[in-house]
Amino acid sequence: MTHINHHPESAWLEAYARGELYGGKALLLAAHLEYCPVCRQRLAQAEQTLAKACWSEPVTAGDDPQLESMLSQMMTSLPQAPLREPEPEAPIELQLEHRRFVLPRVLSRQVHRMGSWSKLPGGLHQARLETQADDDRFFFIHMEANSGVPQHTHHGDEVTLVLHGGFADDRGEYKVGDFIHLDGRHEHQPHTDADEDCLVISALDQPLQFTSGLARLLNPLSHLFFR
């Protein structure tokens, strides 16, 4: 039984199985898979369906001398000794002041690309992750308990994965492992409650657009959330 309630859409899992999901979606989906047995199962099924489709058209190597030679080369170059299981990697923790957070393996491999934390108004900290993943920009965002990001919408896609604690908006509550995809159709105001802080990683392909009251004044500064 998993506590995760928000999962990537099926089309993204199928694209991931085909190796055709890129950028922030692919990195955050890979991290979500480490938390989510349900999606690991969905992915295994998508891979099985793909494999069946691949083998449903029989190819006879004898019909194609080039293929036959490639197959025989592959067979002779197979290693004699069984492959060794890779050593499990020690988890790398993310540090923010006195706090430490354990990350999914796929993200811990990226921590050396992380910039320093900047403090933003309203109990927020943000640090950018410099990765090469299409045009997406990645941010670790930490919200103290009882804090929030002003109401905003998105010009592009915002994909978020919860790494510690939880937050809520008017659409629901999100806990560790939850995968949230929002775009220009959605406006929201993420906030934490009084007894729990929250760490997320977000991938954005466009700056946020603040939409409510005084927060609109932040729009000229929205690069702060997209540096």
Ligand SMILES: [Zn+2]
């Ligand atoms: Zn899932």
